[in-house]
Each structure stands twice: as C-alpha cells, then as structure tokens.
Amino acid sequence: MNIVLLDSRQTQSDIWKISSDRQIAHLNSHLAVKVGDTLKVGIRDGDRYLTEIIAVSEREVLLRPIQKEAVPAKLPVTLIVALPRPKVLRRIIMDAVTMGVQHIRLIHSYRVDKSYWQTPFLQQLEHYMTLGLEQAGDTIAPKIELHKRFKPFVEDVLPQLIDEHCPAYVAHPYTEQKMPFAIEHACTVIIGPEGGFIPYEIDLLIKNGCQAVSLGNRILRTETAIPYVLGRLFSTC
Incomplete structure (x- = not known):
C-alpha cells in the first residue's frame, strides 16, 4: 500500500480518520506508524495529499493534511x-x-x-x-x-x-x-x-x-x- 484511500466523507473536517480494519492492520503491522510520521493519503476520485499522523490506536489513525500532491497521470x-x-x-x-x-x-x-x-x-x-x-x-x-x-x-x-x-x-x-x-x-x-x-x-x-x-x-x-x-x-x- 503506497497510498491510503479515503472516502470524501472521511475528510470533511480538519482532522481525517482512517478506520478501515484492512488499512489499519497494514499501517500498524507493515509500517509501524506513529504520531509525527507523514503518510500519503488520497481522496477517492479526488485529490492526493501528504498528511501528518496525530493519533494512532488499534482501531483508528487520525491525520492532519499538510499539502496537496500531484495524482499520477492515466x-x-x-x-x-x-x-x-x-x-x-x-x-x-x-x-x-x-x-x-x-x-x-x-x-x-x-x-x-x-x-x-x-x-x-x-x-x-x-x-x-x-x-x-x-x-x-x-x-x-x-x-x-x-x-x-x-x-x-x-x-x-x-x-x-x-x-x-x-x-x-x-x-x-x-x-x-x-x-x-x-x-x-x-x-x-x-x-x-x-x-x-x-x-x-x-x-x-x-x-x-x-x-x-x-x-x-x-x-x-x-x-x-x-x-x-x-x-x-x-x-x-
């Protein structure tokens, strides 16, 4: 997983939340993410961002968007x-x-x-x-x-x-x-x-x-x- 895809409904506020069991398991098991790490996040059928992790638990990861990034061309x-x-x-x-x-x-x-x-x-x-x-x-x-x-x-x-x-x-x-x-x-x-x-x-x-x-x-x-x-x-x- 080189980007975490979120539904637009998950990005309506200033703080974004990853709550998918599959995504959480990957982030914790393979990337061992922690507070302060950066993470590439995309909004499904929308923009892509670099984000900062502000909270991590077994059930969710909270993010703060830092900057917009380019989406790869088709x-x-x-x-x-x-x-x-x-x-x-x-x-x-x-x-x-x-x-x-x-x-x-x-x-x-x-x-x-x-x-x-x-x-x-x-x-x-x-x-x-x-x-x-x-x-x-x-x-x-x-x-x-x-x-x-x-x-x-x-x-x-x-x-x-x-x-x-x-x-x-x-x-x-x-x-x-x-x-x-x-x-x-x-x-x-x-x-x-x-x-x-x-x-x-x-x-x-x-x-x-x-x-x-x-x-x-x-x-x-x-x-x-x-x-x-x-x-x-x-x-x-």
Whole structure:
C-alpha cells in the first residue's frame, strides 16, 4: 500500500480518520506508524495529499493534511479483455489499474466459458480497483463495463471508440504486422481469451476497424500480454 484511500466523507473536517480494519492492520503491522510520521493519503476520485499522523490506536489513525500532491497521470487507453478465469481476472484488474488504464471493458467471446460471468469476483471489482490504486498511489479509478455479447459489442459499440486519432489494436499471434512501439496518441487495446480469438472473431474485429498486430512468435498468457502491450505502447525509453 503506497497510498491510503479515503472516502470524501472521511475528510470533511480538519482532522481525517482512517478506520478501515484492512488499512489499519497494514499501517500498524507493515509500517509501524506513529504520531509525527507523514503518510500519503488520497481522496477517492479526488485529490492526493501528504498528511501528518496525530493519533494512532488499534482501531483508528487520525491525520492532519499538510499539502496537496500531484495524482499520477492515466494512460490514454481503453483496455478490452475477453473475460478470463476468475482468479486471473483479479490480477488483471489490479495490474491494469496500477498501470493507469483509463477505461476497462470485459467482453465475451467463443472461448470464454459462460460460467465466468457468474463468478462472485465480478461483484468484487471495486475492491480490486482499490488495491490497484493504493499500489500506484492513484486516486481515480477507471470505468469498468461488461459486455456479454460479442457481435453486438464489436458492431455497435467498438466503432464508436475508434477514429484516426485513436486506433484499435487487437493482439493476434498469426499476423505479420507488429505491435506499435512508444506511441504518442490514445488507443484501444483488445486482448483475447486463453487460446485466442477464433478466426470469425478476428475477421469481425478487423471488419469493424481494428488492426490485428503481433507481439512476436510466442503465445502469452492474458496476464502477461497486458503489461507487455501497455509497456510497449507507452514506453518512454
């Protein structure tokens, strides 16, 4: 945890209070916080501050804001992912949020097991986003949308996300065109399920404005492909 996220209701007075059992346990066990220490605190969907701890107990930590700090910038990307296995979904959401993805859309495809849409993990996305934000020192959560029908999404929704200033790249190992590197514009990135999109789905994506691009001749896991693609597209080195 590199920042403590608070709800705006917890910061209405001059003294702020951390009362979450999870956050308190982390601060006491891992950071051994004490009165006089400084702590980075963010207001959910708002500003970020450096604060001073003025009281510590097993049930709460009281803070006084000292100064406002900059919130990390987002990546100008919409990440579209075929819904993965539940345990993989948890890691993907946390990592994508930590890396600064602006918008996440989870979609269905032929190789997505229909039972995945019934997983309780989908009801816990807010928690995983919070963990990702705390890791990154961010306060602004991305918007997450679910699309349970592939063809209507690709034909009706996806074209609205694509224009000359915001192309869409679908990762596909069986194409010669390489994934761009160090771009300076917004984009949409589409990652398929384990085993990849079937030919019909790739053809439909291309027909509706996507560019099929390769990451090389190795087949990557979904949770490996996403950070690789984002790092490649938005590299500053």
